[in-house]
Amino acid sequence: MLLAIDCGNTNTVFSIWDGTEFIATWRTSTDWQRTADQYYVWLSTLMRFRKVEADITDVIISSTVPRVVFNLRVFADRYFDTRPLVVGKPECALPVAPRVDAGTTVGPDRLVNTVAGFDLFGGDLIVVDFGTATTFDVVDTDGAYIGGVIAPGVNLSLEALHSAAAALPHVDISKPQRVVGTNTVACMQSGVFWGYVGLVREICARIKAERAREMRVISTGGLAPLFQQSVDLFDEYQDDLTMHGLTVIHEYNKELAE
Ligand SMILES: Nc1ncnc2c1ncn2[C@@H]1O[C@H](COP(=O)(O)OP(=O)(O)O)[C@@H](O)[C@H]1O
Ligand SMILES: CC(C)(COP(=O)(O)O)[C@@H](O)C(=O)NCCC(=O)O
Ligand SMILES: [K+]
Secondary structure: OEEEEEEOOOEEEEEEEOOOOEEEEEEEEOOOOOOHHHHHHHHHHHHHHOOOOOOOOEEEEEEOOOOHHHHHHHHHHHHHOOOOEEOOOOOOOOOOOOOOOOOOOOOHHHHHHHHHHHHHHOOOEEEEEEOOEEEEEEEOOOOOEEEEEEEEOHHHHHHHHHHHOOOOOOOOOOOOOOOOOOOHHHHHHHHHHHHHHHHHHHHHHHHHHHHOOOOEEEEEOOOHHHHHOOOOOOOEEOOOHHHHHHHHHHHHHHHHHO
């Protein structure tokens, strides 16, 4: 079975893929200091608790935090006796090469989202990922990643208000009842929530205009459900998009090796 690991700047998600479906998914905070042994204690405890029987033979990793990869490699080697595939490394092939400026490093999560989006929905897509950052990944007709947009994440924007302004509290994001807030928290939520609705709408409209074609817009990431429930910004919401992309890339590399 395949253990797929998606490490974002905030959270790291582990999913076990039995070849047909994900039989378990767990999330932990991203911490580059966590050792291989700590990962194993955490994962094996959850597997036992949930009675998940899995013979893990393969591991694939996508990490936006380069420092965590070392310990995850040791984890795969020590506990599953396997050399993991690491997205973005030369030994991990992608079905279609990205078309970006020479020398640019694209976030592996964006490459994986591109592969997943193309596999599920075909070409001409905009994938909006509400993670630590809010990213827009543009997928060409043939499935290539051809660039995109990076905006501050939703929680990052709220945190920035709190840390820079003495009188603004820490606030969790939610959809405000009204646009005009009648207290500080409601004002902040309104600014960020409706600000992001506007940001997504404008950026998608401009991408479509620049590419002079219709494109489907897919949302994913920790905070995507919040926006999915409220406004007609997206054609599809895909909770496990990145995980799906990891299984596709793993399968592709397995076939190449045969
Ligand atoms: N279910 C949730 N409800 C509220 N906030 C969430 C939820 N899941 C994730 N978040 C928050 O959303 C942000 C993005 O999370 P995530 O998509 O896991 O980020 P990343 O992939 O960059 O690590 C983080 O600030 C995280 O705390
Ligand atoms: C843009 C990102 C910070 C998003 O990371 P995330 O929100 O998933 O943690 C990450 O994809 C990254 O570090 N990218 C490198 C630069 C690029 O993609 O062009
Ligand atoms: K992400």
